[in-house]
Amino acid sequence: MSRVIRAALFQTSWTGDKESMIQAHERAARDAAAQGAQVLCFQELFYGPYFCQVQDAAFHAYAERIPEGPTVRRFQALAEELGIVLVLPMYEEEQPGVLYNTAAVIDADGSYLGKYRKTHIPQVRGFWEKFYFRPGNSGWPVFDTAAGRIGVYICYDRHFPEGWRALGLAGAEIVFNPSATSRGLSRYLWQLEQPAAAVANEYFVGAINRVGVEDLGDNDFYGTSYFVDPQARFVGETASDTKPELVVRDLDLATLHEVRSRWQFYRDRAPGAYQPLTAP
Numbered sequence: 377m378s379r380v381i382r383a384a385l386f387q388t389s390w391t392g393d394k395e396s397m398i399q400a401h402e403r404a405a406r407d408a409a410a411q412g413a414q415v416l417c418f419q420e421l422f423y424g425p426y427f428c429q430v431q432d433a434a435f436h437a438y439a440e441r442i443p444e445g446p447t448v449r450r451f452q453a454l455a456e457e458l459g460i461v462l463v464l465p466m467y468e469e470e471q472p473g474v475l476y477n478t479a480a481v482i483d484a485d486g487s488y489l490g491k492y493r494k495t496h497i498p499q500v501r502g503f504w505e506k507f508y509f510r511p512g513n514s515g516w517p518v519f520d521t522a523a524g525r526i527g528v529y530i531c532y533d534r535h536f537p538e539g540w541r542a543l544g545l546a547g548a549e550i551v552f553n554p555s556a557t558s559r560g561l562s563r564y565l566w567q568l569e570q571p572a573a574a575v576a577n578e579y580f581v582g583a584i585n586r587v588g589v590e591d592l593g594d595n596d597f598y599g600t601s602y603f604v605d606p607q608a609r610f611v612g613e614t615a616s617d618t619k620p621e622l623v624v625r626d627l628d629l630a631t632l633h634e635v636r637s638r639w640q641f642y643r644d645r646a647p648g649a650y651q652p653l654t655a656p
Contacts, residue, residue, distance in 0.1 A: 379629045381523050383550060383580075384413035387601045388620035389588035390425045394438070397423045398447065402454060404622050409458035411624045414484070415523035417463035417552040419586045419601075420531050421477070423447060424467065426556040426586065429593030431507040439469035442480050443488040456486025461521045463528060465554040467508070468493070477509045477530055479554065484522035492517055494530040495539060502558065502595050505532070516542040524549045524629060531555040534569050534583075537576070544577035544642070549629050552582045558595035559617075566600060571608035578606045578636050580627050587618055603627060606635040 386404040391397045401418055408416045420426070427435035442448055447466060455462045461484050468478035468491070477494035493512025497505045516539050518527045527548035529539050534553050543551050553570060566585070574581040580603060587599035599618065603611040603625045615621040636642065 377630060381415065381550070381627050381629055382411070382413045383523065383582060383603065383625060383627050384408040384411070384416040385552075385582050385584045385601045385603070385615070385623040386416065386418055386621075387584055387587055387599045387615055387623070388419065389586065389597075390590045394423050398450070400620075402451075405451075405454055405458060405460060405462065407622055408624060409460045411622075413460060413624050415461040415463070415521065415526065415550070417528075417554055417582055417584055418465055419584045420465045420554040420556045421467055422465050422554070425590045425592055426595065426597070427592060428505045428508055428556075429502050429590070429595055431504045435508065436469075436475065439467040439475050441470075442466060442468045442478055442491055448480050448482070448488065452482050452486045452488060455482045455484060459484045459522075461523045461526070463526070463552050463554070465528075465530060475509055476512055477505065478512070479528040479530060479552075481519045481521065481526065481528070483519075489519045489521065490517055492528040492530070494533060496533045496536050498532045502561070502593055503532070516546065518543060518546040518548045527551040529553050531557060534573065535565075537573070540573040540577050544579055548577075548579050549632060550580045550582060550627065551577075552584065554584045556586050556595075556597060559598040560596065563598060566598075567602075567614070571604045571610075574604045574606050575608045576641065578632060578639065578641060580605055580611075580629070580632075587616070587620060605631055607631070 499506040527543035
């Protein structure tokens with residue numbers, strides 16, 4: 377029996393200031409809801425530039441408390457008004473000097489469901505994230521929302537299969553991977569890793585990337601956001617590689633039952649044999 381969820385992703389370029397960036401995402405949420413979307417995920421660090429291209433403590437000012445901060449409160453009200461689930465990738469301040477790359481999840485009634493903190497933190501040219509973030513300590517939560525069971529895995533996380541699997545074991549039906557990834561570094565992986573994760577873990581993946589070159593560096597963010605199903609099939613076309621775009625797609629979650637009945641990956645796991653892999 378079909379069980380269709382209409383899901384959305386929003387990729388965009390840096391507008392130049394936080395307030396106009398938030399307003400652009402509010403408009404995208406209204407547009408998504410008008411198209412019948414039940415869940416919408418924004419890009420990594422959605423209301424700012426990708427400031428990790430440089431190492432500058434001034435950007436700590438972008439961090440907010442979650443959920444007590446103004447941006448979560450603002451989007452809680454919007455989610456309730458529109459009846460849409462929202463995934464908000466943000467810069468989180470737990471306390472002064474304790475900062476995370478985090479995604480807050482808000483249900484369609486405006487209630488705050490919880491957060492995921494990015495686990496794997498890169499430190500390479502153009503992606504100086506260890507300057508800004510502690511490694512996450514949230515584990516890999518799955519959120520029961522009005523649009524189904526949702527997980528989040530943020531950008532660089534996608535290179536590590538363990539979290540993908542943990543989300544599947546916890547019952548995720550859709551996993552969002554909000555990102556800021558550039559053309560020269562990772563383009564060859566973008567349409568490989570997330571479809572492979574969707575197949576290996578038998579769920580849908582929504583991959584979101586920002587677009588454009590920001591004035592902090594020469595990273596060329598190439599967009600091409602997409603949804604992929606558990607058979608590695610793209611759901612519709614990928615988004616533009618240069619322009620802001622709202623991607624709205626219908627995902628038939630009944631596909632999960634079909635695929636999991638055909639490929640018994642969860643039944644045939646051998647976790648007892650994997651213990652050496654977790655040794656430091």
